[in-house]
Each structure stands twice: as C-alpha cells, then as structure tokens.
Amino acid sequence: xxxxxxxxxxxxxxxxxxxxxxxxxxxxxxxxxxxxxxxxxxxxxxxxxxxxxxxxxxxxxxxxxxxxxxxxxxxxxxxxxxxxxxxxxxxxxxxxxxxxxxxxxxxxxxxxxxxxxxxxxxxxxxxxxxxxxxxxxxxxxxxxxxxxxxxxxxxxxxxxxxxxxxxxxxxxxxxxxxxxxxxxxxxxxxxxxxxxxxxxxxxxxxxxxxxxxxxxxxxxxxxxxxxxxxxxxxxxxxxxxxxxxxxx
Ligand SMILES: NC(=O)c1ccc[n+]([C@@H]2O[C@H](COP(=O)([O-])OP(=O)(O)OC[C@H]3O[C@@H](n4cnc5c(N)ncnc54)[C@H](OP(=O)(O)O)[C@@H]3O)[C@@H](O)[C@H]2O)c1
Numbered sequence: 001x002x003x004x005x006x007x008x009x010x011x012x013x014x015x016x017x018x019x020x021x022x023x024x025x026x027x028x029x030x031x032x033x034x035x036x037x038x039x040x041x042x043x044x045x046x047x048x049x050x051x052x053x054x055x056x057x058x059x060x061x062x063x064x065x066x067x068x069x070x071x072x073x074x075x076x077x078x079x080x081x082x083x084x085x086x087x088x089x090x091x092x093x094x095x096x097x098x099x100x101x102x103x104x105x106x107x108x109x110x111x112x113x114x115x116x117x118x119x120x121x122x123x124x125x126x127x128x129x130x131x132x133x134x135x136x137x138x139x140x141x142x143x144x145x146x147x148x149x150x151x152x153x154x155x156x157x158x159x160x161x162x163x164x165x166x167x168x169x170x171x172x173x174x175x176x177x178x179x180x181x182x183x184x185x186x187x188x189x190x191x192x193x194x195x196x197x198x199x200x201x202x203x204x205x206x207x208x209x210x211x212x213x214x215x216x217x218x219x220x221x222x223x224x225x226x227x228x229x230x231x232x233x234x235x236x237x238x239x240x241x242x243x244x245x246x247x248x
C-alpha cells in the first residue's frame with residue numbers, strides 16, 4: 001500500500017525517456033509503479049527513481065497492445081498500492097511512415113498503440129479515478145496531431161485522435177476531482193527520433209518532463225513544449241499546397 005496519502009505514480013511505458021524524466025520529478029517521497037514490457041529489465045530505471053527519492057519503486061508487466069490486460073492492470077495497481085495519484089501514459093511508437101504507406105498492418109499497428117490502446121487505458125483509469133474522486137492523468141499528444149502532415153500522417157493521425165479524445169475526456173472529468181493534462185511537445189531529441197535532423201523549437205526529454213511537471217502542479221489542462229509552440233495552431237491557416245511539402 002502507498003502510505004504517502006498522495007497515491008502511487010503509475011508510469012505506463014516505464015522505459016520511456018520522457019516518462020522516466022517525469023517520474024524522477026514526481027518521485028520524491030512517492031510510491032512509483034513502472035509498467036512496461038520486459039518488466040524484469042528495468043533495473044536502471046528503478047535505480048534512477050530510488051536515487052531521485054522515491055519511497056518505493058515497483059515494476060509490473062504491461063503490453064499496451066493487449067487491450068484485455070488494461071482493466072486487470074489498473075485494478076491490481078489499486079489493490080496493491082491504493083487509488084492512483086498520477087497516471088502517465090508514456091508509451092508510444094513513431095513507426096515507419098514509408099512502410100505504413102504500403103503496409104496496412106503496420107499502419108494499423110501504429111494507430112492501435114498510439115490511439116486505440118490509449119483510449120482503452122484512459123477509459124479504465126478515468127472510471128477508477130472518478131470512483132476514488134481524485135487522481136491526475138497525463139496524456140502525451142504532439143504537435144504532429146494539431147494539423148497532420150503528409151510526412152508523418154500515420155503517427156500524426158493517431159495523435160490527432162488521441163488529442164481529441166483527451167480534450168473531450170478532460171471536459172467530462174471537469175468538477176469530478178480528476179484532472180487530465182494534455183502535453184503537446186514538438187520534436188523531442190531522444191531515442192524515438194534517433195537519426196532524424198531536429199526540427200525548429202526542439203526540446204529534450206528532461207525539458208518536456210520539467211514543463212509537464214510544472215503544468216501538472218498548476219492544474220493546467222494543456223502544456224505546449226516549448227511554450228513558444230502554443231502559437232502552432234496558426235499553421236491551420238497555411239494553404240494545402242504549402243502544407244503538403246512540410247517536413248515531419
Ligand atoms: N520523442 C518525441 O519526439 C515525441 C514528441 C512528441 C510526443 N511524444 C510522445 O511522448 C511519449 C513518450 O515518448 P518518448 O520520447 O519517451 O519515447 P521512447 O523513449 O521511445 O518511449 C516510448 C516507450 O513506449 C513503449 N512502448 C511502445 N509500445 C508499447 C507497447 N505495446 N506496450 C508497452 N510499452 C510500449 C516503449 O517500450 P519498450 O522499451 O518496450 O520498447 C518505450 O519505452 C510518446 O507517446 C510519444 O509519442 C514524443
């Protein structure tokens with residue numbers, strides 16, 4: 001059981017660079033649960049969070065693509081550690097856009113992980129948090145979903161769907177004691193984007209985590225990272241013949 005009173009911090013995608021950086025900031029005095037594939041291979045992440053001051057760090061096996069496992073996972077975290085304080089949905093895949101354009105199975109797999117699985121987990125978590133009357137959800141959207149680009153339309157469309165779902169869910173949770181934060185980073189220099197040339201207004205996982213933790217503490221609904229990207233929706237006004245040529 002979590003005896004801090006704040007409830008455990010659950011990181012779904014417990015090996016995510018952004019997720020671990022955020023967990024480090026939320027760790028002091030907290031019980032942290034890392035849910036990931038190959039949960040027995042999380043020693044580095046567990047050590048990092050202990051060093052960051054976590055009261056306890058637990059690991060649990062989690063495959064986001066296995067939708068039937070989501071309900072039992074949420075229930076077992078609550079049974080073992082009490083009502084969840086913060087749940088961070090940090091899992092995701094970029095996928096291979098060129099392959100996804102010709103391989104329907106790959107296209108559907110990207111959307112399954114980045115949209116369908118997120119919808120499933122958010123629904124289970126929201127129901128549990130509403131029952132408890134408290135808790136915070138952190139959703140990682142992306143500027144890629146604000147206006148979908150030709151160059152990454154499969155990943156971008158999943159993020160667009162996720163962003164829309166999360167916006168509606170945030171409104172549904174208004175006045176329930178449950179809070180949902182939508183983080184919209186731009187290009188993040190890290191494992192997911194390895195080998196790609198950084199786009200303008202890039203950030204790093206620790207910068208994304210710091211901005212997200214600040215927004216969470218303030219109870220904000222949306223955070224753009226970097227903050228300058230809050231003007232990004234203006235790209236909706238660009239004519240299609242220009243937008244079509246935009247790099248990813
Ligand atoms: N990096 C960027 O440029 C960027 C920009 C905007 C938004 N975001 C979003 O931010 C979130 C975190 O990204 P990140 O940069 O931290 O990426 P990351 O370091 O690549 O982490 C993503 C994690 O998702 C996990 N994952 C993928 N499929 C999974 C599945 N089926 N079941 C369980 N776990 C699964 C991976 O687990 P394994 O270790 O098992 O492979 C990996 O640890 C993602 O939603 C991403 O789309 C990232």
